[in-house]
Amino acid sequence: MERRLQDHLDRRRREGTLRTLMPLPLPKPQHHEVGATQYDVQPGSTSAPALIDFASNDYLGLARCREQHAFVQSAYDKLFTPDSHNIDLYPPMLGATGSRLLSGDSLLARSLELKLASIHQRPSALLFNSGYDANLSVLSSLPYREDDDAIVMDELVHNSLIMGVRLGRLRKERVFSFRHNDVVDLKRVLDEVSLSSSPLASILIVVESVYSMDGDIAPLHNILDLAQVVGARVVVDEAHGLGVYGSTNLDNLEVIDYENNAPSDGDDGRTIQDVPDNSSKGGVGVLAALNLESHPALLCSIHTFGKAAGCHGAVVAGSSTLISYLVNYARPFVYSTSLPPHSLVSIQQAYESMMGEVGEQRRKKVFRLVRIFREEMSVALRMNFPKNTEFELLPSPSPIQAIVVPGNDECISVCKYLRNEGNFDVYPIRSPTVAKGKERIRIVLHSHNHADQVRELSKVLVLSLLRLINNGHWRVLLLGCLTLASPKRV
Structure with missing residues (x-):
């Protein structure tokens, strides 16, 4: 068995797809602004500056925020101190002790x-230990009729959603996909599914609100309306929407055309004027931003806490019947030890921050940085690579930005250069995680980043792409936002 395991690892190494854990130096404070509400703590060492985070999903910086740590600890201590009048209701426990x-x-x-x-x-709502667990639970446990029901998924949904479907009882011939964010193709697939199903068949549509590898946003209003017409139900994974979007920043759902410096309409054409004022729903997700949380076609939404919320766990929000069903049939829920009390307090306080003024200010900063990055990169790519159609800045309005750099080795090379020459923590997204030829550099913008860091990242990123084309032998005048540069050979 050991030999067989090693053979599989060796094959991945030859293909350039071997995954390894990066070495971690000792933690060291990176940056502290006097009077600011954040304190960055990132991997570093006493002999070198800490890497600048453009990789984590900590969009609002809550996971590394000293004030947030204190906010959580204060609430925890108030609840669990020995002299608290709540001590009988909330006994202090390090762990949950069971399911x-x-x-x-x-x-x-x-x-x-x-x-x-x-x-x-x-x-109703039900807590889970992670977003992966929540997705597995919902999609693997639903009572499908094997030969009649159907699932229709966006082709780019997360692995956890795909695995949930595979673990379910539905035959693979009844699982379909539609082109990414293409409502016309979704309608085509639904029409085909309807022709092969009985009138009693249940059809489930599975999408994400914000896609983790592309950063683009699903046209949820159109998808839900179409589902209602055909009698389907929709599951929406809000992992990357929670904390980032809400009713107070609907304008950030619009895709900006930086080539022409003009905003274009969002995917579903809705504007701020179309959505009732609901200012208390800031940071709650894309469904809340579009006032779709109570849409009749929505089966459930799944919200993950390990990203913008800065803690851990997830929640499935749906009907009382659905939640009762999951309590009975969702195996990851039934057989897993539940979240410990400190995690529960962390989730509670994360929502307070995300929905409050802290969240509002951090979202504003994140989207300012998104605009800066897209403006810088759009100009730099156009000026420096006018004839190159392989390097593509994907059209994302979210903090998740991606530059397509075809080839696993090429992506790895670019990220090594960014780390060595710019001290930037950026990771390659390789096939088979994404389609072959669509390998990319995934860049995540956060409230703990700064405008000068974003501009410098853009410069070094373009230098790394030039190095890729010229094999490291060049001296070139970089146009647009960049300056004359002679990068070191690595």
Whole structure:
């Protein structure tokens, strides 16, 4: 068996797809602004500056924020101090001690679920240990009729959604995909599915609100309306929408055409004027931004806490019947020890920050940096690579930005250059995670980044692409936002 394991690893190494954990130096403070609400703590060492984070999903910087740490700890201490009048209701526990169906349930978990159901405008909610667990639970446990029901997925949904479907009872011949974010193709697929299904068949559509590898946003209004017409239900994974979008920044859902310096309409054509004022829903997600949380075609939304919320876990928000069903049939829920009390308090306080003024200010900064990056890169790519159609800045309005650099080795080379020459923490996204030929450099912008860092990243990124084309032997006048540069050979 060991030999067989090694053979598989060797094959991946030859193909350039071997995954390894990066070496981690000792943590060291990177940056502290006096009077600011954030404190960056990133991997570093005493002999070299810490890498600048353009890789993590910590969009609002809450995971590394000292004030947020104190905010959580204060709430935890208030709840669990020995002299607290709540001590009988909230006994201090380091761990949950069991699954929710055994000893791991708590008043804290129940009250948090009630609060999250209210926030996400659904009758009920259920906590899970991770977004992956939540996605597996929903899609693997639904009571499919094997020969009649069908699932229709966007072709770019996350692996956890795909694996959830595979673990379910539905035959693979009844699982379909449609072209990414293409509502016309979705309608075509639904029409074909309807022809091969009985009138009693259930059809489930699975999408993400914000796609993790492209950064673009699903046309949720159109998808949900189409689902309602054909009698389908929709599952929306809000992993990368929570904390980043909400009713207070709907304008950030618009795709900006930086070539012509003019905004274009969002995918579903809705504007701020179309959505009722609901200013308390800032940072709650794309569904909240578009006032779609109570859409009749929405089966459930899944919200992950390990990204913008800066903590851990996830919640499924849906009908009381669905939640009761998951309590009975979702194996990751039934057989897993539940989240510990400190995680529950962290989730509660994360929502307070995301929906409050802290979240508003951080979102504003993130989207300022998105504009700066896209402006810098659009100009630089056009000026320096006028005839190159392989290097592509994908059209994302979100903090997730991506430059297509075809080839696994090429992506690895660019990221090494960014790390060595610019001290930037950026990672390659290789095939088979994305389609062959669509390998990319994934860049994530955060509230703990700064405009000068974003501009410098753009410069070094273009230099790395020039190096890729010229094999490191050049001296070139970089146009647009860049300056004369002679990068070191690496």
